[in-house]
Amino acid sequence: MARGAAFLGSETAILCGAMSWVSERNLVSAISNAGGFGVIACGAMTPELLDTEIAATKALTDKPFGVNLITMHPALFDLIAVCAKHKVSHVVLAGGLPPKGSVEAIKETGAKVICFAPTLALGKKLLRSGADALVIEGSEAGGHIGPVSTSVLAQEILPALAADNLVFVAGGIGRGEMIASYLEMGAAGVQLGTRFAAATESIAHPDFKKAFFRASAREAVASVQVDPRLPVIPVRALKNKGTEEFTAKQVEVAKLLDAGEVDMGEAQLQIEHYWAGALRRAVIEGDVENGSVMAGQSVGMVSKEEPVADIIAGLMGECEAALARA
Structure with missing residues (x-):
C-alpha cells in the first residue's frame, strides 16, 4: 500500500x-x-x-x-x-x-x-x-x-x-x-x-442512506436485459419498484417493435430515456422506490x-x- x-x-x-x-x-x-x-x-x-x-x-x-x-x-x-x-x-x-x-x-x-x-x-x-x-x-x-x-x-x-x-x-x-x-x-x-x-x-438523502442500512447483499441486483435488440448497460442497484417497472417497460417496447409500431431507433431511445434522471431522484430527492438506488453487493455491510x-x-x-x- x-x-x-x-x-x-x-x-x-x-x-x-x-x-x-x-x-x-x-x-x-x-x-x-x-x-x-x-x-x-x-x-x-x-x-x-x-x-x-x-x-x-x-x-x-x-x-x-x-x-x-x-x-x-x-x-x-x-x-x-x-x-x-x-x-x-x-x-x-x-x-x-x-x-x-x-x-x-x-x-x-x-x-x-x-x-x-x-x-x-x-x-x-x-x-x-x-x-x-x-x-x-x-x-x-x-x-x-x-x-x-x-x-x-x-x-x-x-x-x-x-x-x-x-x-x-x-x-x-x-x-x-x-x-x-x-x-x-x-x-x-x-x-x-x-x-x-x-x-x-x-x-x-436520508432515505437513500436508510435504503442502504436495510438492504442485504442479494438485494443489490444487476439490471436485466429482456431483449437482445434493446441494449441495456448493466447497472447494479437495489431492487425496487423502478427496477421491476424497467423490466416491464422493456417487454412493452419489444412488443411494439414486433408489431412494427416503433422502429429500432425509437425503441432503443425509449429504453435509454427510461432511467434519465433516476439516480438524481434517488440520491438527491430521496425517491428510493422509483429512482435508481445504485449500490454494490457490499451494501449488506x-x-x-x-x-x-x-x-x-x-x-x-x-x-x-x-x-x-x-
Missing part, C-alpha cells in the same frame, strides 16, 4: 469510487482530509460546472484529490483543460477506452492518469498507451459494471501486472481483511464506493451512518490486524 499511497499523495491508498451526485465537494474533501483519496464524479457535468466543483473542493481541502471523467463525454478535452487549470493531480478515465490523444493531453498537464481495465489484455494496452495506474473493478460493484467478479479479475490481472505496475482493486470490498488479501496479491490499494455513499459527509474518518480508520485497523496475523 505504500506504493499506492506515494503515487496518490495520500496517507492510505484507499480511493473513493466516483459516484454521480454523491462524489462531490463534501464527500471528496472529507475523504482526502481523512487520509484517503477522494475523486470527483464529473459524470455529465459541463466544463463550467466541473470548474465550480473543483474550486469548491479545493476550498475544503489542501490534500490531493482526483477527477473522474467519462471517456465518451462530448466535451472531454474541455474538461481536461479545466482539470489542468486547477492543477488536478490525478485524472481517472472511465466508461470505455480513452479516445485518441486524451491520455497525452492529461499527461501534458503534469497529472497522473488512472484507467479502468476490464481484462488483462486491455490493462496491458492501457499501460502501453501511457496510463500510470489501473483500477480493476468486479461485477460486485455498484453502478455500471462488467461481467467478471473482483476475485477472478484479481487472480487474472494482479500476478501478471502488479509487480511492475500500480493496480487498485475495486468491487465488493466492505472490510479491511479483504483489502489485506488484495495487498498480499500485489495490489497497490483499493477503491470503495458503497461504504462511503452512506457516510455522514455524503449529501445523499453498511449498517449505520459513520464519519468518513471512522470508516477509513476501521478499514485500516482490520487490514493491519489481518496482515499481522499473516
Whole structure:
C-alpha cells in the first residue's frame, strides 16, 4: 500500500469510487482530509460546472484529490483543460477506452492518469498507451459494471501486472481483511464506493442512506436485459419498484417493435430515456422506490451512518490486524 499511497499523495491508498451526485465537494474533501483519496464524479457535468466543483473542493481541502471523467463525454478535452487549470493531480478515465490523444493531453498537464481495465489484455494496452495506474473493478460493484467478479479479475490481472505496475482493486470490498488479501496479491490499494455513499459527509438523502442500512447483499441486483435488440448497460442497484417497472417497460417496447409500431431507433431511445434522471431522484430527492438506488453487493455491510474518518480508520485497523496475523 505504500506504493499506492506515494503515487496518490495520500496517507492510505484507499480511493473513493466516483459516484454521480454523491462524489462531490463534501464527500471528496472529507475523504482526502481523512487520509484517503477522494475523486470527483464529473459524470455529465459541463466544463463550467466541473470548474465550480473543483474550486469548491479545493476550498475544503489542501490534500490531493482526483477527477473522474467519462471517456465518451462530448466535451472531454474541455474538461481536461479545466482539470489542468486547477492543477488536478490525478485524472481517472472511465466508461470505455480513452479516445485518441486524451491520455497525452492529461499527461501534458503534469497529472497522473488512472484507467479502468476490464481484462488483462486491455490493462496491458492501457499501460502501453501511457496510463500510470489501473483500477480493476468486479461485477460486485455498484453502478455500471462488467461481467467478471473482483476475485477472478484479481487472480487474472494482479500476478501478471502488479509487480511492475500500480493496480487498485475495486468491487465488493466492505472490510479491511479483504483489502489485506488484495495487498498480499500485489495490489497497490483499493477503491470503495458503497461504504462511503452512506457516510455522514455524503449529501445523499436520508432515505437513500436508510435504503442502504436495510438492504442485504442479494438485494443489490444487476439490471436485466429482456431483449437482445434493446441494449441495456448493466447497472447494479437495489431492487425496487423502478427496477421491476424497467423490466416491464422493456417487454412493452419489444412488443411494439414486433408489431412494427416503433422502429429500432425509437425503441432503443425509449429504453435509454427510461432511467434519465433516476439516480438524481434517488440520491438527491430521496425517491428510493422509483429512482435508481445504485449500490454494490457490499451494501449488506453498511449498517449505520459513520464519519468518513471512522470508516477509513476501521478499514485500516482490520487490514493491519489481518496482515499481522499473516
